[in-house]
Amino acid sequence: MTRTRRRTEALRGHLLLLPTTLWLGALLIGPLLVVVAFSLGRRGINPPVRVDWAHPRLENYRRALDPDFLPIFLRSAGYAAAATLCCVALGFPLAYWIARRSPRYRTLFLVLAVVPFLTSYLIRMYAWQFILQRNGLLNAVLGAAGLGDDRAFLNTPGAVILGLTYGFLPFMVLPLYAAIERMDPSLVEASSDLGHGRISTFRRVILPSVMPGLVAGTLLVFIPALGDFVTPALLGGTRTVMYGSVIQDQFRGGGNNWPLGSAMAVLLMVVIMIGVIVELRRSEDGLP
Amino acid sequence: MSRRPRFRYLTVHAVLVYAFLFAPILVLVVFSFNEARSGTTWTGFSTRWYSALTGDEAVRRAFTNTLKVAVASTLLATVLGTFAAFALARHRFRGHRAYSALVLVSLVAPEIVMGIALLVFFRRVVDVPLGLGTVILAHVTFCLAFVIVVVRARLARFDESLTEAAADLGATPAQTFLRVVLPLAAHGILGGAILAFVISLDDVVITFFTAGPGSTTLPIYILGEVRRGVAPSINALSTIVLVASLAVLALGAAVTARAARRSDSPSTRSGRPVRSPGTHR
Numbered sequence: 001m002t003r004t005r006r007r008t009e010a011l012r013g014h015l016l017l018l019p020t021t022l023w024l025g026a027l028l029i030g031p032l033l034v035v036v037a038f039s040l041g042r043r044g045i046n047p048p049v050r051v052d053w054a055h056p057r058l059e060n061y062r063r064a065l066d067p068d069f070l071p072i073f074l075r076s077a078g079y080a081a082a083a084t085l086c087c088v089a090l091g092f093p094l095a096y097w098i099a100r101r102s103p104r105y106r107t108l109f110l111v112l113a114v115v116p117f118l119t120s121y122l123i124r125m126y127a128w129q130f131i132l133q134r135n136g137l138l139n140a141v142l143g144a145a146g147l148g149d150d151r152a153f154l155n156t157p158g159a160v161i162l163g164l165t166y167g168f169l170p171f172m173v174l175p176l177y178a179a180i181e182r183m184d185p186s187l188v189e190a191s192s193d194l195g196h197g198r199i200s201t202f203r204r205v206i207l208p209s210v211m212p213g214l215v216a217g218t219l220l221v222f223i224p225a226l227g228d229f230v231t232p233a234l235l236g237g238t239r240t241v242m243y244g245s246v247i248q249d250q251f252r253g254g255g256n257n258w259p260l261g262s263a264m265a266v267l268l269m270v271v272i273m274i275g276v277i278v279e280l281r282r283s284e285d286g287l288p
Numbered sequence: 289m290s291r292r293p294r295f296r297y298l299t300v301h302a303v304l305v306y307a308f309l310f311a312p313i314l315v316l317v318v319f320s321f322n323e324a325r326s327g328t329t330w331t332g333f334s335t336r337w338y339s340a341l342t343g344d345e346a347v348r349r350a351f352t353n354t355l356k357v358a359v360a361s362t363l364l365a366t367v368l369g370t371f372a373a374f375a376l377a378r379h380r381f382r383g384h385r386a387y388s389a390l391v392l393v394s395l396v397a398p399e400i401v402m403g404i405a406l407l408v409f410f411r412r413v414v415d416v417p418l419g420l421g422t423v424i425l426a427h428v429t430f431c432l433a434f435v436i437v438v439v440r441a442r443l444a445r446f447d448e449s450l451t452e453a454a455a456d457l458g459a460t461p462a463q464t465f466l467r468v469v470l471p472l473a474a475h476g477i478l479g480g481a482i483l484a485f486v487i488s489l490d491d492v493v494i495t496f497f498t499a500g501p502g503s504t505t506l507p508i509y510i511l512g513e514v515r516r517g518v519a520p521s522i523n524a525l526s527t528i529v530l531v532a533s534l535a536v537l538a539l540g541a542a543v544t545a546r547a548a549r550r551s552d553s554p555s556t557r558s559g560r561p562v563r564s565p566g567t568h569r
Contacts (some may be wrong), residue, residue: 006380013379019389020372020432028394031405034413049412063540088435094305098300109302116309119533120490122507123526126514127312130319130523137315140328169309230492244400251404252497258408265401278395284528 032269039262049258060263069246069264076243079157080225083164087172087221088214090165095176095204095213100185110177117170125163125234132159132235155237163231164221171220179213180206212282219279223272243268296528313530320523337524347525350509356420357495357505358488366481368428369435370473373480376436377443396435402430403497410498418500426498427488432489435480442476475544482540486533 012265039060041051065073086243098109131137143149153159183206191201207214229244236242243264251260323334343346376387395403406426410416450472454464492507499508506529513522 008377010381013375013381016371016375016379020368020436021387021390023368023433024390024394027406027409027425028397028402029390030411030413032397032401034408035401035405038408038412090305090308093298093301097302100298112306113309115534115537116313118486119313119530120492120507120526120536121491122492122511122514122531123316124312126293126510126526127316127521129514131315131390132313135328137319137328166308166312169305223396224398227400229400230511233511244398247400247404248496251407261404262408265404268398272396272398276392 035262035265036245038259039266041259041262043257043259049262057259058232060259061267063260064263064267069243072241072246073243073267075240076226079161079240079242080222082161083168083225084172084218084221086161086165087169087217090218091163091169091172091176092210092214095173096180098177099180099183104118110174113173114170121167122230122234124167127232128159128163128166129234131155154235155240157240159267160232160236160240160242163235164225164228167228168221168225168233171224175216175220176210177213179210183209215279215282219275223275226272227268289451302344316445316523317527317530320520320527322520322523325520337521338428338528340521341524341528344521346504346509350504350506353420353423353503354505354507357423357427358485359430360424361488362485364424364428365431365435366477367483369432369480369484370439370477372432373436373439373476374473377440377446391433391436394430395437398491399430402426406494407497412494418498420503420505422498422500423495423503423505426436426494427491427556430491430494431484431487434483438480438483439473439476442479443473448473478540479544482536482544486536489529489533489536 032102037051038049040056040058041049041060042057044050063069094113098106098113101109129136133139134150134152134154136153138153139151140148187205187209188201191205192198196204212272227244227247229242229248232240232242232245236245246255247261247264247268249255250264255261319328319330320337321333321335322330323332324330324337372387372391375381376384403426406422406429407418410418410422410425416422446469450468451464454468455461459467490507491505492511495505495508496511499505504512506525510522510525510529512518
């Protein structure tokens with residue numbers, strides 16, 4: 001390729017990208033930077049935020065992790081971690097089972113696992129609210145079985161973790177499936193032929209080769225679960241508030257403290273970016 | 289043969305997980321036809337909650353808003369995202385990696401962070417009133433990355449010898465693009481558009497922060513109702529939304545499957561076929 005041709009090609013590439021660059025610059029990167037700026041500001045009446053660049057305030061960050069909010073942050077991380085574990089427990093055997101079907105059925109079963117996920121997240125959480133409410137279906141079934149029909153399922157950590165698990169399970173199944181499908185099944189046979197038991201084979205042969213899928217799935221579940229506020233709003237209560245709910249409250253609720261909410265959002269974003277960067281460093285192909 | 293029982297355990301597990309995935313949705317759909325006012329005792333089949341919806345002015349307005357937003361943001365995101373995907377898949381230039389990182393940021397940024405960032409931006413930086421316009425701008429922003437990823441994945445499998453063959457046979461770059469590249473990319477573009485449409489249709493969090501009083505979409509309307517408690521008409525409305533998104537997806541899957549079959553045998557297309565030694569796969 002000649003030099004001029006290469007230059008025209010680069011120019012064309014930039015021209016094609018220009019609209020998207022402008023769009024994402026103005027409506028994604030710009031607003032995110034504004035949030036960072038606001039997180040260093042002071043709460044006012046009108047305008048609601050004042051930023052004094054000579055004296056940026058770190059007070060908001062201290063407040064975002066003070067004894068009022070740190071437990072909520074840790075609780076969100078705990079719920080997200082528990083949901084991730086549940087997704088692994090449910091998703092790993094499922095992904096393994098799908099990968100061992102004949103090629104004709106693999107796609108079908110994979111699609112079946114993803115279809116519920118393609119419907120509205122809100123509606124799926126509402127379906128659980130409908131089932132778990134006090135005069136809901138679960139209590140009715142338990143009552144009919146003579147196990148008592150007045151249990152409180154909603155507003156418990158279990159309900160929120162269940163909702164998060166249900167909401168993000170396909171995010172775990174897909175990368176795990178991709179990793180298991182790439183694995184050579186003869187390795188498993190070789191391992192058992194060489195005298196390894198099932199647990200040993202799992203630990204020494206299966207686990208190492210599906211690790212990339214496991215890490216990707218963990219990030220794909222943990223990240224959205226950590227910032228979720230729909231699930232705690234529908235299935236949780238005052239004792240199961242998550243960090244996303246607190247952030248939301250600072251902007252469109254009673255809290256009404258934009259600088260504090262901005263600092264919380266920045267913290268959330270930083271935690272997530274650390275996870276993503278670690279994963280990208282680890283995976284060989286790097287950026288998508 | 290000794291492995292047999294383990295696979296049976298896995299099969300039981302798989303059946304249970306599928307039941308777990310589908311049961312709540314089916315429960316919702318079934319109970320939307322329940323005659324009773326309070327949810328869980330079945331008193332008889334009825335479509336009264338569906339007819340109650342058709343007369344509801346707020347629902348009708350939310351429905352129209354949802355469609356307007358989804359159509360507008362899908363069109364914009366598909367056009368812009370396709371340009372970007374072409375640039376990333378078929379051109380080499382500096383800043384390529386930085387750009388991929390930008391796309392990644394918009395994929396991994398939590399919805400709530402994107403939502404408040406757009407709210408802050410619309411209210412404090414440009415100071416526009418929140419309404420359908422701001423919702424559409426927001427939806428294009430988060431749909432773009434999905435379109436780029438889908439179209440780019442399709443173009444990555446593109447056989448460059450096809451364009452070289454077209455050029456060798458005397459096609460101008462514009463002709464090559466319109467008659468060779470675009471038809472082959474078409475179902476990637478369609479796939480991206482359908483994904484964008486469905487994501488826009490279902491979005492709650494970002495719409496929650498960028499919608500104003502007059503621009504309530506169906507998910508926002510449902511969120512408001514659900515927070516007040518379970519109402520039977522919400523079961524019916526949810527069922528309609530579920531069926532609508534699944535119908536769009538099924539339609540999309542059917543059309544892309546057809547497009548895939550067609551582009552696999554380019555010589556059978558109507559018009560002057562571009563024949564080249566590279567048409568085999």
